[in-house]
Amino acid sequence: MNKERFNRVTDELIRSLQEVVGNANVLTEKFDLEPYSHDETEDFVFYPEVTVKPVSTAEVSEILKLCNEHTIPVTTRGGGTGLSGGALPVYGGVILSTERMNKIIEIDRENFMATVQPGLITYALHQAVEAEGLFYPVDPASKESCTIGGNVAECAGGPRAVKYGVTRDYVFGLTCVLADGQIFKTGGKLLKNVTGYNLTQLIVGSEGTLCVVTEIILKLIPLTQHKRTMLAPFDSLSDAAKALTDIFNSKIVPRAAEFIEQRAIKAAEEKLGKPFPHSDRAALLLFEIDGNRADLLDEQAENIGEICLAHNAVDVFVADSKEKQEELWQMRRNIGEAVKSIAIYKEEDTVVPRSRLPELVEKIASISKKYGILTISYGHAGDGNIHVNIIKKDISDSDWDNKLPHVIEELFREVVILGGSISGEHGIGWVQKNYLPLALSHVEIELIRKIKEVFDPKGILNPGKIFPDS
Ligand SMILES: Cc1cc2nc3c(=O)[nH]c(=O)nc-3n(C[C@H](O)[C@H](O)[C@H](O)COP(=O)(O)OP(=O)(O)OC[C@H]3O[C@@H](n4cnc5c(N)ncnc54)[C@H](O)[C@@H]3O)c2cc1C
Numbered sequence: 001m002n003k004e005r006f007n008r009v010t011d012e013l014i015r016s017l018q019e020v021v022g023n024a025n026v027l028t029e030k031f032d033l034e035p036y037s038h039d040e041t042e043d044f045v046f047y048p049e050v051t052v053k054p055v056s057t058a059e060v061s062e063i064l065k066l067c068n069e070h071t072i073p074v075t076t077r078g079g080g081t082g083l084s085g086g087a088l089p090v091y092g093g094v095i096l097s098t099e100r101m102n103k104i105i106e107i108d109r110e111n112f113m114a115t116v117q118p119g120l121i122t123y124a125l126h127q128a129v130e131a132e133g134l135f136y137p138v139d140p141a142s143k144e145s146c147t148i149g150g151n152v153a154e155c156a157g158g159p160r161a162v163k164y165g166v167t168r169d170y171v172f173g174l175t176c177v178l179a180d181g182q183i184f185k186t187g188g189k190l191l192k193n194v195t196g197y198n199l200t201q202l203i204v205g206s207e208g209t210l211c212v213v214t215e216i217i218l219k220l221i222p223l224t225q226h227k228r229t230m231l232a233p234f235d236s237l238s239d240a241a242k243a244l245t246d247i248f249n250s251k252i253v254p255r256a257a258e259f260i261e262q263r264a265i266k267a268a269e270e271k272l273g274k275p276f277p278h279s280d281r282a283a284l285l286l287f288e289i290d291g292n293r294a295d296l297l298d299e300q301a302e303n304i305g306e307i308c309l310a311h312n313a314v315d316v317f318v319a320d321s322k323e324k325q326e327e328l329w330q331m332r333r334n335i336g337e338a339v340k341s342i343a344i345y346k347e348e349d350t351v352v353p354r355s356r357l358p359e360l361v362e363k364i365a366s367i368s369k370k371y372g373i374l375t376i377s378y379g380h381a382g383d384g385n386i387h388v389n390i391i392k393k394d395i396s397d398s399d400w401d402n403k404l405p406h407v408i409e410e411l412f413r414e415v416v417i418l419g420g421s422i423s424g425e426h427g428i429g430w431v432q433k434n435y436l437p438l439a440l441s442h443v444e445i446e447l448i449r450k451i452k453e454v455f456d457p458k459g460i461l462n463p464g465k466i467f468p469d470s
Pocket residue numbers: 039040075076077078079080081082083085086087098118139140141142145146147148149150151152153154155156157158159207208209211212213214333336337425426462
């Protein structure tokens with residue numbers, strides 16, 4: 001769907017939007033629109049023509065009816081922390097911001113379910129349910145600023161996905177609004193439900209292209225009582241990757257198993273202005289294990305330590321206080337921002353079956369060497385999901401422009417050969433769409449194109465995303 005098919009926002013439409021949400025919730029001045037012109041994806045900037053801030057499903061429905069009637073693009077925006085350009089209004093039009101739809105509607109202690117609005121900040125949900133002895137495990141490193149709606153749209157993961165799964169595994173019901181304003185509900189507080197196609201799961205990960213999600217039912221689980229956090233430094237990236245494989249082979253499933261290469265640690269040290277243990281080593285593995293029996297956890301921690309040492313870990317450091325644990329995680333959460341601040345960059349969200357991780361790490365190193373281009377990798381190694389940052393440092397603009405597409409394509413081809421895919425948790429969005437045919441067959445792309453047409457015949461919802469240009 002090209003840009004020319006859409007109309008521009010008129011004064012008349014703005015007046016109609018103001019009638020729906022009130023004047024204060026319709027922004028049109030450039031200064032006010034600036035925060036909605038970018039997300040966390042590289043340095044892209046696209047201004048919307050107008051931003052609207054509804055507070056209810058009914059208001060979302062009215063906004064979409066108007067936009068559909070006038071063929072205006074609508075890009076839904078949560079926290080704007082996306083890394084694939086999903087919330088960028090690349091064809092202008094309307095930004096539909098969920099920032100005012102940020103309530104916890106209910107925490108159902110009997111059924112272990114929470115019902116929330118999409119603009120709720122993920123960390124706010126964590127705090128609320130943990131106060132009840134319950135747990136919502138999905139914890140993207142951006143948890144303090146991303147929203148549940150954005151997590152649903154991107155099927156967000158994060159460190160704990162290795163044991164507890166991703167957003168998809170917790171979404172049991174949705175309230176949604178179609179492009180033409182029709183409201184519909186899917187699923188419910190039902191642990192079993194085989195009634196028609198599973199629309200809930202189709203919408204999870206659909207990146208705001210099928211409908212606007214206005215209410216979400218999430219499964220909760222009991223909060224575990226104990227955890228242990230450990231750090232193991234290695235002098236070789238592939239030793240670290242092999243140690244990880246052996247830990248899983250020993251049937252231990254940590255709740256987090258993060259891989260961080262040295263340059264990423266150095267960048268985080270610089271950003272936070274404080275030293276990190278063993279930052280001079282080639283790679284670190286950061287583990288967290290949890291459970292309700294402290295003695296069993298200590299045994300597992302010891303086993304993990306032994307396996308790491310057998311794979312030449314230099315040391316195994318156990319964070320024995322809450323402060324030390326939080327310090328390690330704070331460092332981990334800051335890595336993304338820190339790496340981006342080094343120079344112009346491109347981040348790829350590669351994912352392979354966990355057992356192929358050592359091969360992926362070697363492939364990344366060989367591609368980096370072949371093209372003479374710096375890469376910095378870190379990520380959720382426990383689920384085979386490594387973020388590869390390609391950094392424009394010490395190379396000319398023309399070298400960067402020439403080499404970058406080849407580096408990305410070669411990386412993605414290798415990932416697919418290893419049985420992997422081109423996005424584990426950040427989505428395809430704006431920046432990866434032209435690589436989609438490397439990961440999906442023609443048949444699959446045509447199927448999802450047709451699904452998109454059924455939900456949104458005029459193509460007003462988040463146009464310019466997911467589908468390749470041609
Ligand atoms: C420092 C940092 C660390 C990160 N760490 C992780 C991580 O560990 N794991 C991970 O998975 N991701 C991570 N991310 C990426 C990002 O935080 C996630 O993709 C997150 O889910 C985006 O949520 P958001 O509310 O910011 O969504 P936005 O960026 O606002 O939007 C993302 C997409 O969701 C759509 N959308 C938003 N709300 C709705 C809705 N209500 N209905 C329909 N569509 C909607 C938008 O149209 C867009 O396509 C990280 C990002 C940063 C900057």
